[in-house]
Amino acid sequence: MSKRQIKLGLSMRQLGYHAGGWRHPAVPADGAMRIAHFAHIAQTAERGLFDMVFLADGLGLRQRDNPPGSLARSDRNVELEPLTMLAALAMVTSHIGLVATASTSYNEPFHIARKFASIDHISGGRAGWNIVTSWSEEEAWNFNRDRHFDYDERYDRAAEFVEVTKGLWDSWDQDAFVRDKAEGLFFRPDGLHVLNHAGPHFQVRGPLTVERPVQGYPVLVQAGSSEAGQEIAAASADVCFVAHTDLGDAQAYYRSVKSKLARHGRDEDALKILPGLLAIVAPTEAEARNKYEELQALIHPLVGLAHVYGPMGDLSAYPIDGPVPVPNDPQHRSRAKVLLDMAARNNWTIRDLYLAASMGRGHRTVIGTPGQVADAMQEWVDGRGADGFNIIPATLPGGIEDFVDLVVPELQDRGVYRTVYEGATLRENLGVPRPASRHA
Amino acid sequence: MSKRQIKLGLSMRQLGYHAGGWRHPAVPADGAMRIAHFAHIAQTAERGLFDMVFLADGLGLRQRDNPPGSLARSDRNVELEPLTMLAALAMVTSHIGLVATASTSYNEPFHIARKFASIDHISGGRAGWNIVTSWSEEEAWNFNRDRHFDYDERYDRAAEFVEVTKGLWDSWDQDAFVRDKAEGLFFRPDGLHVLNHAGPHFQVRGPLTVERPVQGYPVLVQAGSSEAGQEIAAASADVCFVAHTDLGDAQAYYRSVKSKLARHGRDEDALKILPGLLAIVAPTEAEARNKYEELQALIHPLVGLAHVYGPMGDLSAYPIDGPVPVPNDPQHRSRAKVLLDMAARNNWTIRDLYLAASMGRGHRTVIGTPGQVADAMQEWVDGRGADGFNIIPATLPGGIEDFVDLVVPELQDRGVYRTVYEGATLRENLGVPRPASRHA
Ligand SMILES: Cc1cc2nc3c(=O)[nH]c(=O)nc-3n(C[C@H](O)[C@H](O)[C@H](O)COP(=O)(O)O)c2cc1C
Numbered sequence: 062m063s064k065r066q067i068k069l070g071l072s073m074r075q076l077g078y079h080a081g082g083w084r085h086p087a088v089p090a091d092g093a094m095r096i097a098h099f100a101h102i103a104q105t106a107e108r109g110l111f112d113m114v115f116l117a118d119g120l121g122l123r124q125r126d127n128p129p130g131s132l133a134r135s136d137r138n139v140e141l142e143p144l145t146m147l148a149a150l151a152m153v154t155s156h157i158g159l160v161a162t163a164s165t166s167y168n169e170p171f172h173i174a175r176k177f178a179s180i181d182h183i184s185g186g187r188a189g190w191n192i193v194t195s196w197s198e199e200e201a202w203n204f205n206r207d208r209h210f211d212y213d214e215r216y217d218r219a220a221e222f223v224e225v226t227k228g229l230w231d232s233w234d235q236d237a238f239v240r241d242k243a244e245g246l247f248f249r250p251d252g253l254h255v256l257n258h259a260g261p262h263f264q265v266r267g268p269l270t271v272e273r274p275v276q277g278y279p280v281l282v283q284a285g286s287s288e289a290g291q292e293i294a295a296a297s298a299d300v301c302f303v304a305h306t307d308l309g310d311a312q313a314y315y316r317s318v319k320s321k322l323a324r325h326g327r328d329e330d331a332l333k334i335l336p337g338l339l340a341i342v343a344p345t346e347a348e349a350r351n352k353y354e355e356l357q358a359l360i361h362p363l364v365g366l367a368h369v370y371g372p373m374g375d376l377s378a379y380p381i382d383g384p385v386p387v388p389n390d391p392q393h394r395s396r397a398k399v400l401l402d403m404a405a406r407n408n409w410t411i412r413d414l415y416l417a418a419s420m421g422r423g424h425r426t427v428i429g430t431p432g433q434v435a436d437a438m439q440e441w442v443d444g445r446g447a448d449g450f451n452i453i454p455a456t457l458p459g460g461i462e463d464f465v466d467l468v469v470p471e472l473q474d475r476g477v478y479r480t481v482y483e484g485a486t487l488r489e490n491l492g493v494p495r496p497a498s499r500h501a
Numbered sequence: 502m503s504k505r506q507i508k509l510g511l512s513m514r515q516l517g518y519h520a521g522g523w524r525h526p527a528v529p530a531d532g533a534m535r536i537a538h539f540a541h542i543a544q545t546a547e548r549g550l551f552d553m554v555f556l557a558d559g560l561g562l563r564q565r566d567n568p569p570g571s572l573a574r575s576d577r578n579v580e581l582e583p584l585t586m587l588a589a590l591a592m593v594t595s596h597i598g599l600v601a602t603a604s605t606s607y608n609e610p611f612h613i614a615r616k617f618a619s620i621d622h623i624s625g626g627r628a629g630w631n632i633v634t635s636w637s638e639e640e641a642w643n644f645n646r647d648r649h650f651d652y653d654e655r656y657d658r659a660a661e662f663v664e665v666t667k668g669l670w671d672s673w674d675q676d677a678f679v680r681d682k683a684e685g686l687f688f689r690p691d692g693l694h695v696l697n698h699a700g701p702h703f704q705v706r707g708p709l710t711v712e713r714p715v716q717g718y719p720v721l722v723q724a725g726s727s728e729a730g731q732e733i734a735a736a737s738a739d740v741c742f743v744a745h746t747d748l749g750d751a752q753a754y755y756r757s758v759k760s761k762l763a764r765h766g767r768d769e770d771a772l773k774i775l776p777g778l779l780a781i782v783a784p785t786e787a788e789a790r791n792k793y794e795e796l797q798a799l800i801h802p803l804v805g806l807a808h809v810y811g812p813m814g815d816l817s818a819y820p821i822d823g824p825v826p827v828p829n830d831p832q833h834r835s836r837a838k839v840l841l842d843m844a845a846r847n848n849w850t851i852r853d854l855y856l857a858a859s860m861g862r863g864h865r866t867v868i869g870t871p872g873q874v875a876d877a878m879q880e881w882v883d884g885r886g887a888d889g890f891n892i893i894p895a896t897l898p899g900g901i902e903d904f905v906d907l908v909v910p911e912l913q914d915r916g917v918y919r920t921v922y923e924g925a926t927l928r929e930n931l932g933v934p935r936p937a938s939r940h941a
């Protein structure tokens with residue numbers, strides 16, 4: 062029996078995910094504003110035959126200055142905009158998939174359908190859309206609202222948004238454009254379909270003014286883990302991004318989502334589930350651990366404290382290397398209790414607490430040799446907890462350079478990873494079907 | 502006294518502006534969906550040292566199928582989306598300005614501020630925004646509305662939209678980002694400005710999550726000719742696109758807009774007025790005229806009749822080479838009268854009528870030798886009717902290749918056009934000032 066193959070995405074936001082990473086000598090601290098930074102990262106991932114690079118997104122500065130002084134010490138503030146960045150990257154890469162996040166809460170379907178269709182054409186069929194509903198009040202404030210939509214409303218809106226978008230992508234049949242110069246006929250009239258959508262959230266006539274995307278629809282990615290999120294995934298998504306630290310949880314989620322596919326007439330393989338994996342890799346375990354410790358030491362205490370401010374409130378008045386106090390006024394009682402229990406069990410100082418809390422941010426973390434990282438990956442893929450991984454680099458570009466140079470050859474030697482791109486489009490490389498038009 | 506220098510933009514929408522152009526053997530009929538088509542056009546304009554390329558835009562298929570069968574014979578239906586296209590073109594050009602249209606009626610300031618700021622950074626300071634309010638019901642229908650905004654409301658919204666956008670671009674001081682690794686300080690806290698805008702149309706807190714644009718603000722272009730349009734131009738615009746066929750009209754507009762600048766504390770040279778110029782050029786006048794006739798012959802009668810449908814109604818039942826009938830039910834009585842008078846005066850057939858009506862579409866047309874085209878340009882620039890021109894190519898890429906190969910050397914020989922780019926940014930090349938931040 063042939064071995065289960067591993068799919069790979071790279072989350073390439075800003076300078077990587079480690080809260081102290083920007084201070085590392087090897088990290089270009091201004092990279093998030095420079096297209097050359099992202100071009101190098103995407104080209105490195107393409108050299109490593111990754112299926113795709115992925116850009117997370119938020120529509121505002123989500124972080125508040127808690128505790129005071131922490132915001133100015135964090136690098137999560139300015140960056141290039143994802144859709145313009147994808148279009149630019151399409152011109153300096155040729156195989157890798159290009160996935161960006163766009164929110165259904167603060168966008169219009171016509172714009173989103175149009176821009177992703179355009180990127181799919183510019184890139185020759187390599188575009189993907191990570192469908193999110195946003196989650197912060199800060200985003201609402203930039204779009205004429207006092208508060209974010211409540212849960213049900215935003216998922217309702219998301220479901221309708223995706224339906225409208227797909228309808229717009231089906232505006233023109235694939236073979237509608239005959240462009241017959243002699244006859245003077247540009248398109249076959251019966252190849253044009255006017256959507257005429259009128260629903261509770263959107264009224265969109267169509268047609269879209271872009272040809273049907275090269276991939277039929279761009280690859281649809283979903284990152285919601287709730288029931289409603291899983292339903293959208295099972296109905297529409299080609300890829301699911303998730304965050305799990307425990308194989309049992311990953312397996313339960315995997316089973317749950319895959320079991321919903323049949324109801325939508327979809328094959329189990331039509332949806333790829335990719336948990337995040339923060340890998341710090343080096344030739345020896347000691348070197349990998351050193352790398353990690355070096356990064357942890359770069360987290361400024363105020364930035365560290367910002368990572369526990371949510372549950373614990375402001376701890377900046379306490380000695381950083383003293384014991385973790387019971388907060389007077391915890392903001393989230395249950396999350397505070399989890400942290401306090403861990404601190405008591407491990408005899409943590411405040412510094413130990415924030416170093417632990419800032420790590421991985423809900424994603425599985427593996428620190429070790431290429432062999433150890435490959436083992437960790439195969440364990441989850443063979444154990445049906447994952448179809449592959451969304452690689453979360455601690456720093457950029459170092460994190461992807463190390464992964465491509467060290468882990469990719471190991472995976473190839475084991476016969477669980479491609480040695481050449483199989484197809485021309487992202488769908489072909491992922492092995493997910495090209496959707497037919499509703500009018501076909 | 503040194504000669505008045507000519508500024509040049511290229512309107513590079515789709516396959517050019519001639520209604521029959523797509524049928525010409527030299528025109529790639531599928532070009533509007535291929536980034537390689539636009540890359541070649543922009544690179545050719547850059548070879549010709551143009552200040553900028555410009556993408557017009559509409560948020561929907563504006564044309565209706567009148568008379569029946571005409572829509573499918575026109576090439577104005579699908580194209581790449583302008584903002585994603587600009588970002589892509591930034592990667593394959595290095596000097597030329599990149600200007601796209603975005604509507605203030607069907608967008609949100611946060612998205613527009615963010616995307617243009619991003620393109621300005623990706624391109625190293627070459628972005629520009631053509632600010633329009635849209636004009637068709639077809640666009641309203643794609644954005645949850647039954648009708649387009651009325652005139653006053655949309656100009657009111659436009660003015661507030663531009664103010665919010667500028668405020669967002671001023672979110673971060675140019676020198677806010679110190680990125681001091683040793684200190685662990687990413688930005689100076691006093692370099693961040695939260696907008697907190699609350700107005701009749703928009704409520705936008707900010708800050709923008711992009712550094713201040715390289716150019717301070719991207720170049721602002723305005724194409725409205727009404728009083729309200731002129732006011733926005735005088736207050737904010739760096740460039741005005743206009744359509745005039747008569748030098749007197751052009752001079753009156755030029756004087757009117759330039760005279761409004763002082764009231765806003767602006768210099769006369771701070772705003773460049775560029776009328777459209779449709780030039781068909783060849784080494785001899787006879788060849789130029791042949792080119793033109795060859796194109797005119799390619800207009801399918803139904804497409805031609807669509808150009809007069811607005812004023813005249815459906816003429817498709819009448820013999821195309823017969824006399825122009827008085828329409829039973831003219832849609833626009835006054836515009837119909839203008840056409841009927843011209844037809845009577847010139848003894849036109851229906852074909853003659855639509856051939857004349859489809860030409861230039863309100864823009865000045867010049868058919869002739871490089872010397873004749875250069876004369877026509879100098880006449881308007883020296884006569885203070887223009888600071889330069891927005892070149893409207895009949896076909897693409899041929900229209901820009903001819904202009905660059907034939908007219909540009911002529912202008913250079915006459916000492917009225919650059920022989921090398923003066924600056925690195927679009928503002929530097931245009932010679933318009935870089936706006937200071939409101940917080941400076
Ligand atoms: C790997 C991953 C990436 C995500 N990326 C984004 C993002 O870029 N922007 C965003 O607003 N939300 C993002 N989310 C949040 C999800 O869209 C979703 O809101 C969250 O997982 C909560 O799920 P639920 O809404 O189904 O409860 C991401 C989640 C995961 C697991």
Ligand SMILES: Cc1cc2nc3c(=O)[nH]c(=O)nc-3n(C[C@H](O)[C@H](O)[C@H](O)COP(=O)(O)O)c2cc1C
Pocket residue numbers: 556557558559602604632633634635636724725726727728729730731742743744777891
């Ligand atoms: C050269 C030129 C280019 C224009 N480009 C666009 C465009 O791309 N999209 C659009 O909606 N309107 C465009 N317009 C229309 C103007 O924005 C404006 O609506 C029109 O000139 C009427 O002016 P007014 O609104 O001030 O009366 C353009 C106008 C001109 C003269």
